[in-house]
Amino acid sequence: MTAQRTPPLTGVTVLELGSFMAAPFAAMQFADLGAEVIKVEHPAGGDPVRQTGPFLGTESSPFVRINRHKRSVALDLKSPDTRPAFLRLVERADVLIENLRPGAMRRLGLGYPELREINPRLVYASASGWGQDGPLANLPGLDIMAQARSGLMSITGHPGGPPAKVGVPICDLVCGLYLALAVTAALRERDRSGTGQYIDVSLFEAGASFAVWEAGKYFATGEVGGPLGSAHQSNAPYQAVHSSDGYVTVGAITPRNWQAFCHTLGLTRLLEDPRYADAFSRLQNRAELIETIEAVTSTLSTAEIVERLNRAGVPCAPIADYAEVFTDEHLTARGFFWDAPHPTLGPVRQLGSPMRLSETPLRRAHAGPVLGADTRQVLLAAGCSAAEIDHLVASGAALTEDVGDPTSPAVTTTPGR
Known part of the structure; x- marks a missing residue:
């Protein structure tokens, strides 16, 4: 030793x-x-x-x-x-x-x-x-x-x-x-x-x-970023969505994760929708996409969503307060x-x-x-x-x-x- x-x-x-x-x-x-x-x-x-x-x-x-x-x-x-x-x-x-x-x-x-x-x-x-x-x-x-x-x-x-x-x-x-x-x-x-x-x-x-995404956008197009809540500047779905008892964060942005996300939550019809065919399309149609996703997630508890998505290998997490952080099992x-x-x-x-x-x-x-x-x-x-x-x-x-x-x-x- x-x-x-x-x-x-x-x-x-x-x-x-x-x-x-x-x-x-x-x-x-x-x-x-x-x-x-x-x-x-x-x-x-x-x-x-x-x-x-x-x-x-x-x-x-x-x-x-x-x-x-x-x-x-x-x-x-x-x-x-x-x-x-x-x-x-x-x-x-x-x-x-x-x-x-x-x-x-x-x-x-x-x-x-x-x-x-x-x-x-x-x-x-x-x-x-x-x-x-x-x-x-x-x-x-x-x-x-x-x-x-x-x-x-x-x-x-x-x-x-x-x-x-x-x-x-x-x-x-x-x-x-x-x-x-x-x-x-x-x-x-x-x-x-x-x-x-x-x-x-x-x-x-x-x-x-810190303005990595904002600089990439402004110096390329002149567009000035603004507040997006929990949503990502360049990817979707990558934000907090409603559950039946609060919110849960999801990040289904790669092709594999997007497919697994849709299959896990019973949203396979989105895989055939041209509005959501790729990451850029999903970003352009984010409002409609999130509304559709939340119609499902709002019927499930945060714990249920996290358990299902974790099992499918899709990035997700509950939103912890600091009492939960300071007693977190993993930490x-x-x-x-x-x-x-x-x-x-x-x-x-x-x-x-x-x-x-x-x-x-x-x-x-x-x-x-x-x-x-x-x-x-x-x-x-x-x-x-x-x-x-x-x-x-x-x-x-x-x-x-x-x-x-x-x-x-x-x-x-x-x-x-």
């Missing part, structure tokens, strides 16, 4: 100056992959997500999940007293991730040009609403604004309905994933060149990058959910990482840290003296919080595929 190896990014040190979603979500990917992630927060409250409910005791439930495996160092970077300590952290870091307003780090004297002089190998990554330059750069940019300007809200919802955003903060989250991918690429390049580089990723461009069987220890809360249920590596499994350690839990230990390791740290704490420029070891008992890795 081969000995279990350490997570793939063990030995990489990441500084996170992040709040809310994009940078913290990116840094969580690195923490899951084994990197040491040091979350630098303001002593007065820290990341604003700490004040976001619901709460477990005094701790934010969302915070202890999106900030798992990280260490919290509470420093007021606006105080000149903290500069030497922070620069010591920069000297030993491989990566810095931040999502402050463009220009904020430069005004603190902590922009990429300044930190590159201290650590030429540093990969410095910035997430922002609109990017570091351009006409919108200095505007505040939250997820919903990025969803609005990127076109996502123009195609989400039902025809004739009010604007709707994607239910999760998709631009924030995907900006974080793009940031993590870009940093990983920059680390690979640093292996060759020996030097780091600067990375600029925006919520706006992350959202606009549970694959060990997707797990409990992370926390020094004051005990076990905290976590969403697993979708990444499964067979040889270098991901880390499963502790939940998000208490504010300032690691300030003293991290700064001592970086070369600060106990007297320096005491001075920062006494002046209010730093916060330390001794909460004990959060990592025991911990499951250290997640199984590979």
Whole structure:
């Protein structure tokens, strides 16, 4: 039996100056992959997500999940007293991730040009609403604004309905994933060149990058897409249809699946109808097609439709709410959910990482840290003296919080595929 190896990014040190979603979500990917992630927060409250409910005791439930495996160092970077300590952290870091307003780090004297002089190998990554330059750069940019300007809200919802955003903060989250991918690429390049580089990723461009079908249509024909409810832009039937007790999603778009779909639901007459002879024809006649399909599906329960179509090999699924998702038999069987220890809360249920590596499994350690839990230990390791740290704490420029070891008992890795 081969000995279990350490997570793939063990030995990489990441500084996170992040709040809310994009940078913290990116840094969580690195923490899951084994990197040491040091979350630098303001002593007065820290990341604003700490004040976001619901709460477990005094701790934010969302915070202890999106900030798992990280260490919290509470420093007021606006105080000149903290500069030497922070620069010591920069000297030993491989990566810095931040999502402050463009220009904020430069005004603190902590922009990429300044930190590159201290650590030429540093990969410095910035997430922002609109990017570091351009006409919108200095505007505040939250997820919903990025969803609005990127076109996502123009195609989400039902025809004739009010604007709707994607239910999760998709631009924030995907900006974080793009940031993590870009940093990983920059680390690979640093292996060759020996030097780091600067990375600029925006919520706006992350959202606009999703418009694969819409771009294919617009750049070919000039047609502008609009909201279609659950229907696909280019295929039919590929949407939610009525059942007797709700809705069920179906995707019978290949010739084989279309034939199996019709046979399974007693709609074989559609196979002879020229309006539905091929995928393009079905799309052009979607309204009539769905009406005909729903005349059958609305007489069957969701469970009956799913059972029949699954047996026939036709893609389909019920529409689950999150109570069903978080207790899902398949996700549970694959060990997707797990409990992370926390020094004051005990076990905290976590969403697993979708990444499964067979040889270098991901880390499963502790939940998000208490504010300032690691300030003293991290700064001592970086070369600060106990007297320096005491001075920062006494002046209010730093916060330390001794909460004990959060990592025991911990499951250290997640199984590979």
